[in-house]
Amino acid sequence: SPQIVWLRRDLRLADNPALYAAAQAGPIIPVFVLDDERTGDRKYGGASRWWLHHSLETLAKSFGRHNAALILRRGDRVNILADLAAKTGASAIHANRHYEPWWRKAQGDLKKALPDGCELELHDGNYLMPPGTATTGSGTPYKIYTPFSRALRDLMPPRDELPAPETISQPGELPPSDDLADWGLLPTNPDWATQMAQFWSIGEDAAHERLDWWADHVGEYDEGRNLPSVDQTSQMSPHLHWGEISPVQIWHRLKDKRSDGWRTYESELIWRDYAQNILCQFPRYPEESYRDAIDDAKLWRNPNRGHVIQEELEAWQHGRTGYPIVDAGMRQLWAIGWMHNRVRMIAASFLIKHLLIDWRHGERWFWDTLVDADYASNGVNWQWVAGTGVDSNMFPRIMAPLSQSEKFDAAGYIREWVPELADLPDSEIHDPSDKCRPSDYPAKIIGHKEARERALEAYRAMKDD
């Protein structure tokens, strides 16, 4: 009998445990349901919708190469899937486990809604190890990255990699599919995605091409990863987020590289697993500060309460803070939907500490603009920078954007993304003096020292209250 494959952020044919199991069990009906408008879900951001469109388009072509069709549906996922199961007489729906709270709920609801004779079969496919695998001696999940990562390494290697199904058969009659173009996932007027389209190649094949390139470069990762001016990170994050490639595939491909670079890269992949583990334990983590000692209502300057603060938030969003490294990052984000990790930290810290604006405004902006926007990774990293999360209290640790810019040699990066400053010499580019600053580039929105003192004072006042 037919096997339905419910695809979500696992848009690949190879190493897809749900698809693999389904294809072995019978003719398959792969389905993607667009359903992100309900309360309790995070609606996809603009950049995510753009990526998703292209990723589904390439996935449909990959199925096409096997003479198979991908079915697209829009609406209530549980009803649609249960209805498909009833109408096609499917004996199972296969899906890879997802851990966003709304996906966990949908998995539970679907189990109950399925017709008799149809089972929900959940598989593990998107992480090095299923979240919850690494636990402390007493069996509880880890909260802190370092012990988590040590425990995960002890449990490695990850599962074996699965091939793509050799043949894919489908039932003679397929349920109808929507037309992707009708979903309106792409921007129209204005089309803000032109630079994104030039920058990225999307889909499973593109992810593997990038991995081929990366296999020759991972050795330099240890030194290169902090330098935004050079292309020395993998840029696999959107491919990983959308599941065009799995971390297990990356791990097996690179494991024999016995370099420091590979070891550090492996730690970053573990960060991705870690973020998911945190989300599983604390489903509201991306929505509110974790630490009880942080009073969000007291600590932050709230943009809803004053137009000056709102203007500052917008200056940050559009890369007009007067801090070249921050502005370069925010403009890179807007242009290509991705920002270098070192600069993500600097830009996030600037919003939180220098502008003293609630991290959740930044998290939302990243959610809307990143092509790798990931509920767990974004929330965990924002709370990490804010010092409001499960880690030791880091709020008073304030990054100095100007010295970070010099230390990590960001001159080339600034020249690329802030063209007004392209002609400044290295001695001026990180922190342009009033004399050298071009008239179309803004003065600093706030001085570093003043901002630092304000943040520490606000923190003290919140604690003393």
Ligand code: FAD
């Ligand atoms: P590489 O350096 O090549 O790392 C390889 C992979 O490891 C990445 O593709 C990613 O999947 C994973 N990874 C690396 N660093 C982290 C990390 N700190 N946390 C979790 N996973 C990591 N990453 C996202 O995938 N989605 C997000 O929404 C996201 N939001 C972030 C927000 C802030 C404020 C910060 C500071 C970081 C955020 N990151 C996020 C983590 C990190 O910046 C990106 O994963 C990385 O820059 C992606 O580029 P890359 O693929 O070249 O990374």
